[in-house]
Amino acid sequence: MASSIPAPVPAEAARAGPARRRRGPWLAAAGGAFVAALVLAAVAAPWLAPRDPIRQSLRARLAAPALAAPDGPARLLGTDHLGRDVLSRMLYGARVSLVVGFAAVLLGGVVGAALGLLAGFRGGFADTVIMTLADAQLAFPFILLAIGIIAVLGPSFPTLIVVIGLSGWVGYARVLRAQVLVLRSREFVDAIYALGGSAARIVLRHILPNVTSSIVVIATLELARAIVLEATLSFLGLGVQPPTPSWGGMIHEGREYLDSAWWISTCPGLALMLTSLVVSRTGDWLRDLLDPTLRGE
Amino acid sequence: MRALFVFVGRRLARALVTVWLVSTVVFVVMRLSGDPVPLLLPPDAPRSEIFRVRAELGLDRPLPVQYGVFLANVARGDFGRSIHFREPAMRVVWGYLPATLELGLTAFGLAVLVAVPVGLLSAVRRNSLVDHATMGLALVGQSAPTFFLGILFILLFSLKAGLLPTSGRGGAAHLVLPALTLGAFAMASVARLTRSAVLEVLGADFVRTARAKGLAERVVVVKHTLKNAALPIVTITGLQLGTLLGGAVVTETVFAWPGIGRLAIQSIYNRDYPIVQCVVFLSALVFIVVNFCLDLVYGLVDPRARPR
Numbered sequence: 110m111a112s113s114i115p116a117p118v119p120a121e122a123a124r125a126g127p128a129r130r131r132r133g134p135w136l137a138a139a140g141g142a143f144v145a146a147l148v149l150a151a152v153a154a155p156w157l158a159p160r161d162p163i164r165q166s167l168r169a170r171l172a173a174p175a176l177a178a179p180d181g182p183a184r185l186l187g188t189d190h191l192g193r194d195v196l197s198r199m200l201y202g203a204r205v206s207l208v209v210g211f212a213a214v215l216l217g218g219v220v221g222a223a224l225g226l227l228a229g230f231r232g233g234f235a236d237t238v239i240m241t242l243a244d245a246q247l248a249f250p251f252i253l254l255a256i257g258i259i260a261v262l263g264p265s266f267p268t269l270i271v272v273i274g275l276s277g278w279v280g281y282a283r284v285l286r287a288q289v290l291v292l293r294s295r296e297f298v299d300a301i302y303a304l305g306g307s308a309a310r311i312v313l314r315h316i317l318p319n320v321t322s323s324i325v326v327i328a329t330l331e332l333a334r335a336i337v338l339e340a341t342l343s344f345l346g347l348g349v350q351p352p353t354p355s356w357g358g359m360i361h362e363g364r365e366y367l368d369s370a371w372w373i374s375t376c377p378g379l380a381l382m383l384t385s386l387v388v389s390r391t392g393d394w395l396r397d398l399l400d401p402t403l404r405g406e
Numbered sequence: 407m408r409a410l411f412v413f414v415g416r417r418l419a420r421a422l423v424t425v426w427l428v429s430t431v432v433f434v435v436m437r438l439s440g441d442p443v444p445l446l447l448p449p450d451a452p453r454s455e456i457f458r459v460r461a462e463l464g465l466d467r468p469l470p471v472q473y474g475v476f477l478a479n480v481a482r483g484d485f486g487r488s489i490h491f492r493e494p495a496m497r498v499v500w501g502y503l504p505a506t507l508e509l510g511l512t513a514f515g516l517a518v519l520v521a522v523p524v525g526l527l528s529a530v531r532r533n534s535l536v537d538h539a540t541m542g543l544a545l546v547g548q549s550a551p552t553f554f555l556g557i558l559f560i561l562l563f564s565l566k567a568g569l570l571p572t573s574g575r576g577g578a579a580h581l582v583l584p585a586l587t588l589g590a591f592a593m594a595s596v597a598r599l600t601r602s603a604v605l606e607v608l609g610a611d612f613v614r615t616a617r618a619k620g621l622a623e624r625v626v627v628v629k630h631t632l633k634n635a636a637l638p639i640v641t642i643t644g645l646q647l648g649t650l651l652g653g654a655v656v657t658e659t660v661f662a663w664p665g666i667g668r669l670a671i672q673s674i675y676n677r678d679y680p681i682v683q684c685v686v687f688l689s690a691l692v693f694i695v696v697n698f699c700l701d702l703v704y705g706l707v708d709p710r711a712r713p714r
Contacts, residue, residue: 241420241423244424245423252653256655257435257674257683258435258438260674261679344656345659345671367565371565374561375561382546386550389548
């Protein structure tokens with residue numbers, strides 16, 4: 110497929126001025142801090158949320174964002190069509206995004222890294238099969254397959270994690286394969302062989318540490334993709350099911366009230382957009398920082 | 407000449423293997439979905455009737471036989487009858503296809519017409535205000551979730567400003583927001599890649615030579631730079647065409663656009679699996695064909711991409 114022909118993409122990082130290079134670590138750290146804050150907010154949701162995210166209140170339906178409420182804590186981001194507090198639901202919704210996101214990245218990373226190491230180190234038949242599978246998957250609008258599988262198996266947390274996780278293995282496999290191909294012809298590999306080291310030892314103790322930074326970079330970029338994919342599936346009604354709050358589900362619920370109560374969809378949507386932007390930019394900065402050669406992959 | 411045949415043959419073999427893998431995945435997923443017969447019959451149908459329909463659909467035969475029959479049917483474009491529409495699935499999907507093509511091609515055209523000049527401009531005026539503004543926007547466009555972008559557009563341009571219709575298919579006005587939504591990601595990607603590809607070429611020796619011999623800047627940029635930067639731009643643009651069709655599922659749902667993507671989602675809710683399979687298979691096929699053509703174009707345009 111066309112994607113297998115490397116397009117000549119310039120290594121912009123190499124040409125970037127010193128100011129930009131000095132800024133890189135700070136930006137990456139800021140991105141990391143954002144994710145850490147989000148994780149904290151999600152973990153501490155029961156204490157941070159001003160109200161119960163599931164409790165309905167028909168008298169407070171479609172209440173606009175306000176700094177004070179007559180009956181308890183203020184509804185800073187308003188309420189939805191069932192009178193549930195939008196801010197509280199967003200905090201709980203972050204849990205879904207992050208749990209599915211991190212679990213999917215972990216699954217995709219383990220599978221993709223294992224297959225990439227295998228294909229690169231062993232070569233031969235295993236390599237051919239793995240790379241054909243990777244090409245086939247890239248040749249496929251994955252959202253359609255995900256929708257098909259989830260429609261058949263029924264939406265649930267594990268299904269969601271497996272489908273999103275397996276959608277991401279190709280990225281790891283292709284990059285690691287290419288790097289292992291270079292690494293395995295280096296002298297230190299021959300040296301370990303000569304000293305009697307096994308293949309497993311070479312791969313796990315000597316090659317894996319050399320590709321860790323690539324794995325971290327890809328995982329960060331994949332995290333942004335997984336979070337957006339989860340929200341998309343929830344938006345289509347194929348993700349986490351109500352009443353559990355999720356950002357995609359909230360955007361879906363607020364769609365019908367867009368004209369009268371814009372905040373229901375817009376608040377979780379902006380949170381999603383910001384998260385996606387910050388996480389993927391953090392991935393870019395990490396790449397420039399750790400491994401500029403990855404550009405163009 | 408022989409090398410060319412080998413090249414085309416290998417690409418074709420790969421495309422065919424992919425088509426086969428896709429149809430196998432579709433078959434497996436369909437088997438996982440369980441027995442479709444109860445969906446076809448009224449709930450109080452007698453057992454004998456269930457067995458009759460099962461035999462009629464060939465579901466009582468061994469799995470390998472069913473798989474063979476399925477592959478043969480797919481090759482003939484037969485995906486079975488739609489449960490909801492009571493028509494061959496292929497015919498139903500065929501009827502919805504023009505709307506998706508209209509949307510997809512408009513989005514694609516919009517993306518290319520906007521993104522390539524924007525990318526070129528921001529490369530030539532590197533680090534200017536225009537560069538920072540457009541590339542910032544492109545970053546947002548690249549990471550914004552499609553479905554939320556669509557909702558934001560509806561909120562701002564339809565409901566608040568009242569400029570454009572919120573949903574449905576009709577005149578050109580109906581096309582603007584869905585095409586912008588669907589094309590946003592492609593636009594952002596193409597603009598960013600055009601910028602970096604042009605920047606790369608602008609630093610090349612022959613560009614310095616062209617400037618040194620006194621050519622007008624316009625000639626240097628358009629004739630010497632854009633032509634040489636064209637290959638990566640063509641590649642990513644072609645790849646975007648394929649992903650656009652996949653992205654149509656979400657966009658069509660948001661804008662109630664009567665295309666195959668929305669049809670697929672509705673069919674999932676109706677448990678109308680023949681339609682879902684047909685849409686999945688057709689989209690994958692389009693994607694594979696686009697990639698195949700792209701490989702050929704690439705090989706023809708750039709001798710370096712040909713196998714020796």
